[in-house]
Amino acid sequence: xxxxxxxVWLGTPAFPEAARDALADTRLRANLRRATxxxxxxxxxxxxxxxxxxxxxETAAAIKRHALRHLDHHLLRLEKAxxxxxxxxxxxxxxxxxxxxxxxxxxxxxxxxxxxxKSMATQEIGLNEALADAGIRAYETDLAELIVQLGGxxxxxxxxxxxxxxxxxxxxxxxxEMGEWGRPAPDALTDDPxxxxxxxxxxxxxxxxxxxxxxxxxxxxxxxxxxxxxVESEGNGRMCLTLPETLITVMGIEKVLPSFADLDxxxxxxxxxxxxxxxxxxTSLWTGVTEGDGPQDFHLVLLDNGRTATxxxxxxxxxxxxxxxxxxxxxxxxxxxxxxHAYGSVYPGPIGAVLTPQLVGVENxxxxxxxxxxxxxxxxxxxxxxxxPEVLVHLRAEAVEAKRAARLLPTSEALAMKAxxxxxxxxxxxxxxxxxxxxxxxxxxxxxxxGFLPGPLARWSATRxxxxxxxxxxxxxxxxxxTTGRDESPTTAEGKEAR
Amino acid sequence: xxIALFITCFNDTMFPRTGQAxxxxxxxxxxxxxxxQAQTCCGQMHFNTGYRPETLPMVRRFTEVFAGYDAVVxxxxxxxxxxxxxxxxxxxxxxxxxxxxxxxxxxxxVYELSELLVDVLGVTDVGAYFPHRVTYHPTCxxxxxxxxxxxxxxLLRAVKGIDLVELPAADSCCGFGGTFAxxxxxxxxxxxxxxxxxxxxxxxxxxxxxxxxxLTHIGGGLSRLRTGVGTLHLxxxxxxxxxxxx
Numbered sequence: 133x134x135x136x137x138x139x140v141w142l143g144t145p146a147f148p149e150a151a152r153d154a155l156a157d158t159r160l161r162a163n164l165r166r167a168t169x170x171x172x173x174x175x176x177x178x179x180x181x182x183x184x185x186x187x188x189x190e191t192a193a194a195i196k197r198h199a200l201r202h203l204d205h206h207l208l209r210l211e212k213a214x215x216x217x218x219x220x221x222x223x224x225x226x227x228x229x230x231x232x233x234x235x236x237x238x239x240x241x242x243x244x245x246x247x248x249x250k251s252m253a254t255q256e257i258g259l260n261e262a263l264a265d266a267g268i269r270a271y272e273t274d275l276a277e278l279i280v281q282l283g284g285x286x287x288x289x290x291x292x293x294x295x296x297x298x299x300x301x302x303x304x305x306x307x308x309e310m311g312e313w314g315r316p317a318p319d320a321l322t323d324d325p326x327x328x329x330x331x332x333x334x335x336x337x338x339x340x341x342x343x344x345x346x347x348x349x350x351x352x353x354x355x356x357x358x359x360x361x362x363v364e365s366e367g368n369g370r371m372c373l374t375l376p377e378t379l380i381t382v383m384g385i386e387k388v389l390p391s392f393a394d395l396d397x398x399x400x401x402x403x404x405x406x407x408x409x410x411x412x413x414x415t416s417l418w419t420g421v422t423e424g425d426g427p428q429d430f431h432l433v434l435l436d437n438g439r440t441a442t443x444x445x446x447x448x449x450x451x452x453x454x455x456x457x458x459x460x461x462x463x464x465x466x467x468x469x470x471x472x473h474a475y476g477s478v479y480p481g482p483i484g485a486v487l488t489p490q491l492v493g494v495e496n497x498x499x500x501x502x503x504x505x506x507x508x509x510x511x512x513x514x515x516x517x518x519x520x521p522e523v524l525v526h527l528r529a530e531a532v533e534a535k536r537a538a539r540l541l542p543t544s545e546a547l548a549m550k551a552x553x554x555x556x557x558x559x560x561x562x563x564x565x566x567x568x569x570x571x572x573x574x575x576x577x578x579x580x581x582x583g584f585l586p587g588p589l590a591r592w593s594a595t596r597x598x599x600x601x602x603x604x605x606x607x608x609x610x611x612x613x614x615t616t617g618r619d620e621s622p623t624t625a626e627g628k629e630a631r
Numbered sequence: 632x633x634i635a636l637f638i639t640c641f642n643d644t645m646f647p648r649t650g651q652a653x654x655x656x657x658x659x660x661x662x663x664x665x666x667x668q669a670q671t672c673c674g675q676m677h678f679n680t681g682y683r684p685e686t687l688p689m690v691r692r693f694t695e696v697f698a699g700y701d702a703v704v705x706x707x708x709x710x711x712x713x714x715x716x717x718x719x720x721x722x723x724x725x726x727x728x729x730x731x732x733x734x735x736x737x738x739x740x741v742y743e744l745s746e747l748l749v750d751v752l753g754v755t756d757v758g759a760y761f762p763h764r765v766t767y768h769p770t771c772x773x774x775x776x777x778x779x780x781x782x783x784x785x786l787l788r789a790v791k792g793i794d795l796v797e798l799p800a801a802d803s804c805c806g807f808g809g810t811f812a813x814x815x816x817x818x819x820x821x822x823x824x825x826x827x828x829x830x831x832x833x834x835x836x837x838x839x840x841x842x843x844x845x846l847t848h849i850g851g852g853l854s855r856l857r858t859g860v861g862t863l864h865l866x867x868x869x870x871x872x873x874x875x876x877x
Contacts (some may be wrong), residue, residue: 504809532681601644
């Protein structure tokens with residue numbers, strides 16, 4: 133799995149099994165329905181305010197396509213600009229290398245703790261665990277990330293990592309765990325959101341004021357100026373980015389934009405698509421180091437970890453356009469009912485179903501491309517126009533081919549598909565099957581519904597009746613009532629079989 | 632106009648009444664309808680489940696059988712979408728340029744029923760009569776792949792006697808998704824439960840849609856729960872006339 137072990141959570145069952153457990157959690161489903169519904173409506177309202185919304189999406193997709201097509205070029209420009217501004221650039225081929233670099237940088241400062249602004253890239257490489265192994269404690273400062281960390285939990289949403297938690301659960305976590313990590317929660321803590329936020333503020337303030345080293349992710353980096361951007365809502369990120377002496381940013385290589393001016397497009401699209409706001413409260417931009425102001429030591433770690441392999445796939449590469457807005461999660465009917473943990477991956481929801489199998493190899497996350505009805509709501513919502521259904525069916529074909537290559541086929545599914553293929557590519561064979569089905573329909577007795585189906589179809593009839601096949605197929609009806617030699621001239625050999 | 636029926640394998644075998652309704656409707660509107668007997672399947676099940684090599688013969692057959700018609704109509708947004716959006720993907724994958732060209736010729740002549748009626752034949756009032764309370768579910772592929780928009784609703788609104796009621800959360804997926812209903816049966820059922828609740832909230836006698844596959848899924852659930860709500864393909868409502876008794 134070449135350094136991608138953290139992208140998928142080892143030990144998580146395949147999606148259908150993980151989803152079953154999630155579906156049984158009524159509180160989770162209620163939390164998700166309410167949260168995704170609210171963000172969904174807000175997003176639609178603020179997107180509708182911009183007359184050029186569709187143009188913006190198209191422009192953003194074009195900028196991303198261009199940036200990715202010339203990725204090597206733009207990354208070298210970025211390295212040059214960051215270096216010129218007094219920063220240091222490091223290249224990491226995989227998670228292990230990135231962790232080694234960051235751990236080494238923290239150790240060089242002599243510090244044993246770091247503060248972190250929420251970062252998917254560091255989740256992806258398992259940085260906190262790697263730092264812990266080196267005796268360094270990483271404190272998450274994003275409120276939702278803090279809840280996840282204190283709860284010994286995993287994030288379940290890109291934007292709202294603790295979306296699966298209710299207020300009373302959060303209160304319990306704060307009361308139980310805060311003392312272990314620093315300033316304890318006040319004794320009289322209620323589950324009022326303001327109260328909870330205040331407890332987090334006091335707990336975190338102590339950390340910000342003490343921290344000498346910070347680790348961040350990046351939403352974007354401009355290749356021409358070497359400017360790195362973090363977009364957030366709470367100001368905790370701003371604290372991490374400005375207070376410490378050393379700042380280490382870990383960024384996926386696909387986040388580079390050709391120029392600073394491109395931010396114009398993305399800073400309109402991202403907040404509207406993610407939180408349904410016109411503008412997010414805090415947008416921090418930094419370029420190298422500035423004497424006497426902010427961190428005096430800046431490191432940018434450029435992370436590959438499966439991205440160049442993804443880039444090599446002509447259909448799948450569009451997943452690298454993703455700006456992690458989570459709009460696809462919020463509109464996905466599957467995500468809405470299962471939550472993010474069922475995906476068993478740092479990247480949940482529709483984007484996770486196309487990104488994760490590519491980063492780790494489709495054979496290592498083979499159930500994810502099938503975790504979708506292909507309803508297409510995600511494609512409509514995506515601000516950078518990633519055709520997620522297209523990538524899903526592409527990866528499904530790869531998953532099936534991988535099984536074939538590993539001689540895991542023929543499975544019962546493969547045999548059924550082969551048999552169905554044989555029937556469905558010949559009108560003669562199809563007509564013969566229809567005759568058998570029509571005979572079966574007579575046995576069922578009444579024109580009606582079947583309550584039990586055999587074999588794999590039992591999963592259908594467990595909750596739904598099935599219609600009985602017709603006593604006469606359309607084909608047979610047409611031949612009986614319509615054919616008098618008129619316009620019935622099959623042009624192929626199989627066509628003649630049908631007669 | 633000379634119109635070929637692409638009845639789709641599922642409708643052919645399970646719901647011949649839908650194909651018969653399309654035939655009656657188009658003939659009533661004065662068109663010549665043909666049913667090429669050599670037709671089989673668009674290949675969607677194989678394509679969407681990842682079985683690409685198995686899809687190729689079906690794409691090849693479809694383009695041969697349906698070449699040269701003024702228009703081809705399918706009573707399924709999903710199958711029409713497969714032909715229009717994905718046949719070229721299959722042809723390209725196997726580097727078959729002749730097939731790609733054939734697909735490019737045929738695919739644009741394939742329409743879902745409401746598209747054919749409204750866009751090609753220019754009719755919204757098809758002279759139907761259906762005195763029942765009906766709600767309409769816009770299936771995902773009609774809605775987001777073909778972008779049929781409100782065409783089915785415009786056709787339904789013109790039906791005499793109909794009491795058309797809006798379906799809450801209409802554009803959310805019913806959870807069918809082809810083999811998804813088997814591979815992810817639990818999630819599929821959770822989505823179905825919500826869809827059924829919304830259908831029942833309307834108080835409709837019939838749920839209609841442009842795809843019998845989604846209707847089979849929702850209708851199967853409604854039947855199991857003995858709700859008494861029927862499902863009926865859009866074509867069957869549009870084909871109904873005052874003489875029919877339902």
